[in-house]
Amino acid sequence: MQVKTITILGYQYAYDSVRNPDNASVQALLAGCHGQAHLRPLCNCKEAGIPLQIRRIGNIYHLARMPEDGLSHAETCGFYGETEHAAHAASGENLRLGFSLNLTASETDGEITLSGLLNQLWTRARLNQWSQHNKPRSWKYVAEQIYAATRGLKLNGVSASRLLWVMPSMDESQVSNMYEGCMNFIKSCNASGRYALLIAPVGASEYQDGASCLRFRVMERPPVYIEYRHFPFKTYNLKEHGEYPYPVAIMLARVPDGKQYLRAADIAMLWMTPSYLPCATKERSVSLKQAMQTSEFISVPLSQDSGQILDITANIRKNGRLEPMFLTEPSISLPWSTHARKS
Ligand SMILES: [Zn+2]
16 A cells, blocks of 8 residues: 655655654644745645645644645545635735725726626635535525625625625525515615625516516515616526526615615626536536536636636546636627626
């Protein structure tokens, strides 16, 4: 049996000696490499060596897999596996948006579009990655991951926790609680002079007097009205037969005074395959869903600023390497990529 080794600063050490916190010389080496990306130790479970991160817990240095590389290790390696925690909380980090969250003022100096923000939240929550080892991911899990990934994050200087409402679950017995929670949250945002940012799966949409009326999946209420030019879709455009694909939307919403419905100033969407692995267009979701049946690991790159559709549909792991899958559908422009940036 091959003895497992770790390379630190060019020298190989037995894995067990590296793991032993009482090994003072190894601890000193790890301390010297800690926090220096170019000095990462390598796991030698595969010939090329796979970078590891060094974590300091108290005064002891530990090795851990890199969040992105868990599935690159050999299956017999102790570092093999999906990293389950969401991206670490972004303490105080501020994203400068290219649209205003303010109900009255419209000036803003950022670059990130509404579509880019949705992409960014999905990526930060690592929901753009999927592996066969994932249990099917529920919407409840998605909501928890997004909240975890946005802890400490600011949007145009305002704490994301004061702006963002993610539909908490698809549990039909909870819809009246979710309705109350949603309305109260948006009203409190509006009372501070701001829109709320809502993220929810869209179930149906229909044309009503110059506007689209959307309904979230499972939740009939509140309906959301948005100008038809911002959202020229009807249900049959959103969803084909069967459960997938269907889109998840992010919207800038307010509750008109005394009303039981929402008005959205803007909207952007991502289409979903099972387990909420996203894709930029409905057409791609079909081929991505097929790829999920034969792939071990998929990562979907998403534009996190402009929200533009990228040429690559996904990176798919085959024979230990990530290989790009390119789009085969004609190029598509989405209605929200043009108006989302208001300069
Ligand atoms: Zn390994």
